[in-house]
Amino acid sequence: MTMRSLGLSIYPDHSNFEDNARYLELGHKYGFSRIFMSMLEVQGSLAETQAKYKKIIKYGNQLGYQTFLDVSPQLFDQLNISYSDLKFFAETGAAGIRLDQAFDGATEAMLSFNPYGLIIELNMSNDVDYLNNIISYQANTPFIYGCHNFYPQRGTALPYDFFLKCSQRFKKFGIHTAAFVSSQTGKIGPWNVEDGLPTLEEDRDLPIDVQAMHLFASNMIDDVIIGNAYASETELKALAKVNRYQLMLHVDYVKDISDIEKTIVEETQHFRRGDMTQAVIRSTIPRVTYKDITNTPHDNNEEFQRGDIVIGNDNFGIYKNELQIILQPHKEPRKNKIGSIQADELFLLDFIKPWTKFKLTSKWQKNNYP
Missing domain, CATH: 3.20.20.70 (Aldolase class I)
Incomplete structure (x- = not known):
C-alpha cells in the first residue's frame, strides 16, 4: 500500500x-x-x-x-x-x-x-x-x-x-x-x-x-x-x-461505563469476526483477553439501536467482555450499552467487512485537541 x-x-x-x-x-x-x-x-x-x-x-x-x-x-x-x-x-x-x-x-x-x-x-x-x-x-x-x-x-x-x-x-x-x-x-x-x-x-x-x-x-x-x-x-x-489506514470511530459514552469497558473499547485492536452476522459487528478478542475480569450489568434493559456499542456482562457466560456494534435493533439484558457511535459517522459502519480492522476512541478525544 x-x-x-x-x-x-x-x-x-x-x-x-x-x-x-x-x-x-x-x-x-x-x-x-x-x-x-x-x-x-x-x-x-x-x-x-x-x-x-x-x-x-x-x-x-x-x-x-x-x-x-x-x-x-x-x-x-x-x-x-x-x-x-x-x-x-x-x-x-x-x-x-x-x-x-x-x-x-x-x-x-x-x-x-x-x-x-x-x-x-x-x-x-x-x-x-x-x-x-x-x-x-x-x-x-x-x-x-x-x-x-x-x-x-x-x-x-x-x-x-x-x-x-x-x-x-x-x-x-x-x-x-x-x-x-x-x-x-x-x-x-x-x-x-x-x-x-x-x-x-x-x-x-x-x-x-x-x-x-x-x-x-x-x-x-x-x-x-x-x-x-x-x-x-x-x-x-x-x-x-x-x-489514514483503518477506521477509527468515535464513541459517546454512557455515564456508567466502567473502567474495564473503557479499556476494552480504547485499547483493543478490533477486527470484525470473519463469520459475520447481520445483527452486529463482533469483536471477540476482548472476551479472551479480559475473560477473568468481572463486568457488572448496567444500561442493559433498553432496545439497542444501530451504532450502539455493547459489551457482554457477567451474565453472558463465555461471551462476557465481547464487544459488539449494533447493526439491527434488539434487546439483550446480557449486554451492557457503553456508548454510541457519533451520529455523522454511522454510515461508515458499512465499510467494516469480515476481518476489517478498526479502532474505537471517545468522542471527547475527537473534540478536544492538545
Missing part, C-alpha cells in the same frame, strides 16, 4: 502571498505535505505567471510540501507552452502537473518521460478507458498519478458508486490516487461559485474529518486534499487526527 498523506489547496490568482504562506505554515504544523495549486485561471504574461507561482511553490518546498499544478490545454495555448517541453512548470519548482482535461493517450504517455522528472497527474473522475489507453502507449507508470475532480456547485459532485468505479480503474494499475474534501469555512476556489469543493456529493456538508475517513475507508484514495481555502485551524487539527 502507498503511504497516505494530507494536502491543501492554494489559488494564487485569488489570494496574496502572505495569506498563502501563513496557511502553508499552519498546514505544515499539522503534518500536511501536498499542495494542489490551480493554474486554470491565470492572469498576466508568461514571466509574471511563473514568478508568482514560483514564489509560493518555493516557500512550500522549504516546508517539505510537494506541489501539483492543475493545468488545461487552454493554458498551454494561452502561455504558448509546448507539450514537448515542460520546462516552464519545472522552473516553478512544482513536483508535477495535473491534466484537467484529456489528450490522446500517446501525449500523456510521452509527457510521463519528461526529462525534469515531473509527475503527470490524470483526472480520475471519468469511468472511461482513458488510463488503459495511456498505459497501452507504454507510459512511465511511476510518474503517472491520478486525482479526482472537485465540484463547486451543490448537487454536482460524484455519487459514491460512480466514484468507486472510476477509482478502481486506477487502483488496478497501482496508481497513486487523490481526492478532495471540503472545508466548511473556506471561501476561495477556482471559480465564482463556491458551495464547497468535495469530490463526493454526500460528503459536502459533513465535518471535514468524517469526509476524510470516508475517502480513506474506500481504500481507493492515497491523498486527501482540502479543495477550498482557507480551512480553519480546527479543521486542520481534526484532519491530522484521522487514522
Whole structure:
C-alpha cells in the first residue's frame, strides 16, 4: 500500500502571498505535505505567471510540501507552452502537473518521460478507458498519478458508486490516487461559485474529518486534499487526527461505563469476526483477553439501536467482555450499552467487512485537541 498523506489547496490568482504562506505554515504544523495549486485561471504574461507561482511553490518546498499544478490545454495555448517541453512548470519548482482535461493517450504517455522528472497527474473522475489507453502507449507508470475532480456547485459532485468505479480503474494499475474534501469555512476556489469543493456529493456538508475517513475507508484514495481555502485551524487539527489506514470511530459514552469497558473499547485492536452476522459487528478478542475480569450489568434493559456499542456482562457466560456494534435493533439484558457511535459517522459502519480492522476512541478525544 502507498503511504497516505494530507494536502491543501492554494489559488494564487485569488489570494496574496502572505495569506498563502501563513496557511502553508499552519498546514505544515499539522503534518500536511501536498499542495494542489490551480493554474486554470491565470492572469498576466508568461514571466509574471511563473514568478508568482514560483514564489509560493518555493516557500512550500522549504516546508517539505510537494506541489501539483492543475493545468488545461487552454493554458498551454494561452502561455504558448509546448507539450514537448515542460520546462516552464519545472522552473516553478512544482513536483508535477495535473491534466484537467484529456489528450490522446500517446501525449500523456510521452509527457510521463519528461526529462525534469515531473509527475503527470490524470483526472480520475471519468469511468472511461482513458488510463488503459495511456498505459497501452507504454507510459512511465511511476510518474503517472491520478486525482479526482472537485465540484463547486451543490448537487454536482460524484455519487459514491460512480466514484468507486472510476477509482478502481486506477487502483488496478497501482496508481497513486487523490481526492478532495471540503472545508466548511473556506471561501476561495477556482471559480465564482463556491458551495464547497468535495469530490463526493454526500460528503459536502459533513465535518471535514468524517469526509476524510470516508475517502480513506474506500481504500481507493492515497491523498486527501482540502479543495477550498482557507480551512480553519480546527479543521486542520481534526484532519491530522484521522487514522489514514483503518477506521477509527468515535464513541459517546454512557455515564456508567466502567473502567474495564473503557479499556476494552480504547485499547483493543478490533477486527470484525470473519463469520459475520447481520445483527452486529463482533469483536471477540476482548472476551479472551479480559475473560477473568468481572463486568457488572448496567444500561442493559433498553432496545439497542444501530451504532450502539455493547459489551457482554457477567451474565453472558463465555461471551462476557465481547464487544459488539449494533447493526439491527434488539434487546439483550446480557449486554451492557457503553456508548454510541457519533451520529455523522454511522454510515461508515458499512465499510467494516469480515476481518476489517478498526479502532474505537471517545468522542471527547475527537473534540478536544492538545
